[in-house]
Amino acid sequence: MTEDKMHSEGKIWIFDKAYISEFVYGGIDGAITTFAVVAGAAGAQAEIYYVLLFGFANLIADGFSMSVGNFFSVKTERDNFEKHKQVEYWEIEHLREHEVQEIREIYAAKGLTGQLLEDVVKVITSDKDVWVDTMMKEELEMSKETKAPLNTAFATFVSFNVVGIIPLLSYVIALIFDLNESRLFLISCIATGIALMIVGYLKSYVTEKPWVRGVLETVLLGGLAAVFAYFVGEVLAGWFT
Amino acid sequence: MTEDKMHSEGKIWIFDKAYISEFVYGGIDGAITTFAVVAGAAGAQAEIYYVLLFGFANLIADGFSMSVGNFFSVKTERDNFEKHKQVEYWEIEHLREHEVQEIREIYAAKGLTGQLLEDVVKVITSDKDVWVDTMMKEELEMSKETKAPLNTAFATFVSFNVVGIIPLLSYVIALIFDLNESRLFLISCIATGIALMIVGYLKSYVTEKPWVRGVLETVLLGGLAAVFAYFVGEVLAGWFT
Numbered sequence: 001m002t003e004d005k006m007h008s009e010g011k012i013w014i015f016d017k018a019y020i021s022e023f024v025y026g027g028i029d030g031a032i033t034t035f036a037v038v039a040g041a042a043g044a045q046a047e048i049y050y051v052l053l054f055g056f057a058n059l060i061a062d063g064f065s066m067s068v069g070n071f072f073s074v075k076t077e078r079d080n081f082e083k084h085k086q087v088e089y090w091e092i093e094h095l096r097e098h099e100v101q102e103i104r105e106i107y108a109a110k111g112l113t114g115q116l117l118e119d120v121v122k123v124i125t126s127d128k129d130v131w132v133d134t135m136m137k138e139e140l141e142m143s144k145e146t147k148a149p150l151n152t153a154f155a156t157f158v159s160f161n162v163v164g165i166i167p168l169l170s171y172v173i174a175l176i177f178d179l180n181e182s183r184l185f186l187i188s189c190i191a192t193g194i195a196l197m198i199v200g201y202l203k204s205y206v207t208e209k210p211w212v213r214g215v216l217e218t219v220l221l222g223g224l225a226a227v228f229a230y231f232v233g234e235v236l237a238g239w240f241t
Numbered sequence: 242m243t244e245d246k247m248h249s250e251g252k253i254w255i256f257d258k259a260y261i262s263e264f265v266y267g268g269i270d271g272a273i274t275t276f277a278v279v280a281g282a283a284g285a286q287a288e289i290y291y292v293l294l295f296g297f298a299n300l301i302a303d304g305f306s307m308s309v310g311n312f313f314s315v316k317t318e319r320d321n322f323e324k325h326k327q328v329e330y331w332e333i334e335h336l337r338e339h340e341v342q343e344i345r346e347i348y349a350a351k352g353l354t355g356q357l358l359e360d361v362v363k364v365i366t367s368d369k370d371v372w373v374d375t376m377m378k379e380e381l382e383m384s385k386e387t388k389a390p391l392n393t394a395f396a397t398f399v400s401f402n403v404v405g406i407i408p409l410l411s412y413v414i415a416l417i418f419d420l421n422e423s424r425l426f427l428i429s430c431i432a433t434g435i436a437l438m439i440v441g442y443l444k445s446y447v448t449e450k451p452w453v454r455g456v457l458e459t460v461l462l463g464g465l466a467a468v469f470a471y472f473v474g475e476v477l478a479g480w481f482t
Contacts, residue, residue, distance in 0.1 A: 025310070032306045033274065033299065040298025046291070053477045054295040057281025057470040058274065065273045065466040069266070072458060076448045083449070110371045111364045120361055123352045130351045143382035207317040208324070221309055225302040232298040240290050 022155035027199040030164025039226035042185040043233025055168045067157035075149040088132045166195045263396035268440045271405025280467035283426040284474025296409040308398035316390040329373045407436045
């Protein structure tokens with residue numbers, strides 16, 4: 001495997017890998033939160049009304065909170081990178097000798113000694129930008145967050161809602177067309193299973209693992225979560241009736 | 242601000258900052274997902290039974306899925322670091338000249354030239370571990386994920402459930418003691434508000450921002466999500482009755 005190939009795997013179609021990641025994790029969370037409502041209702045044999053009520057309440061509230069949470073998390077990462085960078089600039093102004101010594105230690109650890117070490121330290125500390133950049137990478141091991149918070153939040157919100165509505169669709173359709181369909185939960189399970197397979201397939205691009213593993217992991221995760229919700233519904237319904 | 246002070250902020254009491262982060266984000270998500278159920282039910286004037294049914298179904302299903310998702314995400318980050326590291330070891334064996342040139346370019350960009358540059362390249366490429374470590378930091382800008390996936394998943398699961406059960410507590414207590422209390426939603430709002438304030442306060446340690454901001458952001462986020470859920474409940478109840 002060449003490095004160029006590895007780097008090119010970061011792109012899929014027209015999307016940047018960065019936003020696939022938000023799409024994948026937003027989608028999985030959206031599907032699982034509404035599928036939990038559907039499964040809990042099925043376990044308790046609750047009416048369609050309650051599936052839609054709690055399904056949409058969770059879809060909107062969780063989708064909102066997840067995307068806003070994502071916005072703050074990405075923004076904080078960017079802010080902290082800048083903050084630490086400013087601290088380094090401040091330190092090379094005010095604690096110059098200490099910071100020169102840190103550069104010396106970084107390169108001594110790489111095996112440089114004597115005059116060679118001193119010459120390298122001199123070159124690096126002669127340019128403040130190079131100096132700070134070297135400290136960020138070698139000492140703090142911080143890398144710049146390049147994603148834009150508004151974009152990641154938007155990608156999260158869209159995928160949370162688009163994928164998250166899938167478990168509810170059979171109930172919505174049955175209601176609109178006044179269908180007397182007893183297999184709504186089964187249809188929802190199949191639709192959610194297919195959605196999780198697609199999202200799991202995309203997940204393998206993000207995680208750089210075999211696609212079979214992405215699909216199986218995601219479907220199993222959603223399936224098990226729904227089983228737990230189903231039994232909570234069944235047990236609570238048993239207590240109350 | 243000195244660097245030592247900044248680094249010491251990473252520790253709070255006996256906890257490692259790493260796990261505070263999982264506690265904070267697990268707790269916020271747990272509280273918001275069950276508070277959405279409570280608020281949706283309040284908007285629709287649904288019975289206690291449905292609050293508990295969908296509250297616990299979501300708490301268990303989402304708590305499980307979030308912590309397993311966290312496990313895979315941290316594990317994948319660690320795996321990918323190791324994978325890229327192995328690729329670099331492979332490349333310095335099989336594409337030696339290409340990789341030597343990459344080291345040369347990295348140090349030329351720092352301002353090193355002529356014999357000094359060649360001497361530095363020679364020292365760094367004489368030790369494979371130093372060589373790969375330099376490529377990981379300077380070229381790929383990847384830093385090692387030091388958190389253990391099982392620990393982060395466990396911290397997420399515990400905080401999701403411990404904080405997430407708070408919005409449901411007034412309903413559980415009313416049911417157990419058979420209380421005829423009409424202000425259950427109000428009590429839940431107050432309890433959830435206090436919980437979000439505490440988690441928001443802890444969040445400011447993770448984000449390194451003022452605590453006032455951590456508290457306000459978190460309480461507003463949970464509050465707005467609940468307002469959305471409340472109106473979904475109210476609107477759906479209006480349609481159905």
